[in-house]
Amino acid sequence: MVTVTVCVGSSCHVKGARDMIECFKDLLTENSLTDKIELQGSFCMERCGEGVNWRIDDESFTSATCEDAVAVFREKLLDTPADASPGENNLT
Numbered sequence: 001m002v003t004v005t006v007c008v009g010s011s012c013h014v015k016g017a018r019d020m021i022e023c024f025k026d027l028l029t030e031n032s033l034t035d036k037i038e039l040q041g042s043f044c045m046e047r048c049g050e051g052v053n054w055r056i057d058d059e060s061f062t063s064a065t066c067e068d069a070v071a072v073f074r075e076k077l078l079d080t081p082a083d084a085s086p087g088e089n090n091l092t
């Protein structure tokens, strides 16, 4: 089981953490991964900065937008670039 953790501290919340979680939830559902990837929130990761902070297991990322995060998520967990998936053309 892979764990994806999104910071929901106040700084990341203001920068769109909730939207990011919704994007990840949609990805997990679309790809039938809800039993393989666990999505959870965390308190401040003490890296408040340019964007929303999140992790795949122990690997940390900062994404300025939901689209950026989805691209990383796809690359790391789905092995498909964002523009290779049908039905995802509305992510621009």
Ligand code: FES
Residues within 6 Å of the ligand: 007, 008, 009, 010, 011, 012, 013, 043, 044, 045, 046, 047, 048, 049, 053
């Ligand atoms: S609020 Fe997310 S890293 Fe601080």
